[in-house]
Amino acid sequence: MDQAQQAPGHRVRARGKQRSNPTPKAGRNLPAATAVGLAMLFAVLGGLLFLPLGFVLVTTTFAVFGVWEIFRALEVSGTRLPIVPVMVGTVGMPLAAYFGGLESLLFALLASSVAVLLWRTIESAAGSARSIFAGVFTLAWVPFFISFAILPLHAVGTATPVGLWPGGVIPPGAWQIATMLLLVVSNDTFGYLVGASFGKHPMAPKISPKKSWEGFAGSIGGAIAVGVLACLFLLDKPWWVGVVLAVGMVAAATTGDLAESMVKRELGIKDMSSILPGHGGVMDRLDSIVFASPAAFILFTAVSGA
Incomplete structure (x- = not known):
């Protein structure tokens, strides 16, 4: 009798704990995710619009952390990534894109790939x-993929700036990158809000069960509004x-998100790391952008x- 009387109380307390859970349906801690996302966006846009080389260095830093997360994840699964030549290529490719353009970026990818092959010959x-x-x-x-976000900053026919934009004039290429970033953020934000509220039909339940067609529609609608204004x-x-x-950015960003989810599912992990509160790892944020x-x-x- 005492246990029967206590059981409802336990159920009430359990329900109360569920209601106090700050993590919403889509699986993120929304306040933390929003704060971290805005901080990253402002840091990237600040460098992009005022100090282009700073933007390149921030992008390179994100790429380095992303590659390190992949290295750690593969190591757990038994695959040894040649981290030294891969890291050298990770640092070199964004700089090659900024100072040399598309041809230099392609050469950097080729040289890095050859370096990986040669490195493994001595092991x-x-x-x-x-x-x-x-x-x-x-x-x-x-x-390589993320360096395409830097290519529009390469000044064809003139010196690529090391300091501030010459004359304080922001070139069209910088606005193009800013628009791309805003569209990716719109894809994530509107997709999350609509998917968390109305998502019922999963896009790829075996790869990413929380991504829904309703969220995808929200991503397209929100990105179109932002794209037209931009x-x-x-x-x-x-x-x-x-x-x-x-439409192109939502399609590409969604493909990148699903691709990373497929890699994580294959490796048996939920997030690449926990370095970013509310987001997981750096690659969990770069998946759309790359x-x-x-x-x-x-x-x-x-x-x-x-």
Whole structure:
């Protein structure tokens, strides 16, 4: 009898604990995630609009942390990443893109891949094939893709600035990168808000159960609104360009998110690390950007005459 009388009380307390849980349905601590996300966005945009080399260094730092997280995750699964040549390539590719442009970036990727191959020749043959594949894959996935976000800052025909923008004039390439970042943030923000509130139909339940078609629709709607405003007020482009950019960025960012989720599921981990409160690891934030960066570079090149 005493246990029966106490049971409802236990259920009430349990329900009370559930209601006080700060982590919402989509799995994030929203206040922490918002604070960290805004801090990262302001730091990146501040460097981009005022000190371009600072933006390059911040981007490189994120890439280095992302590669380190991949190294740790692969090591647990038994794959040894050739970390020295991969890290050298991770630092070199963004700088090559900024100071040398597309040709230098491609050469840096090739040189880094060859360095991975040569590095493995001086180590044991055991697991060399997996190690080489993992090294080249990581180089292409993180530093090469994210360096496309730096390519628009390379000044063709003139010296690429080391200090502030010459004359204090922010070039169109910087506004293009800012628009890409805003669209990626819009994709994450509106997708999260709509998905957490109305998401019922998962996009890829075996890869990312919390990503829903309702959230994807919210991402497209929010990104289109941001893209149209950015084209009218930042890029001096027709409004329809904003629609094209928004749809392309949402598609690329969602693909990047699902790709990283597939890698994490294959490795048997939930987050790449816990370095960013409310977000997980650095790669859990870069997953969208690394795919969106080359997509944005291609789209901006395609609509350059609009």
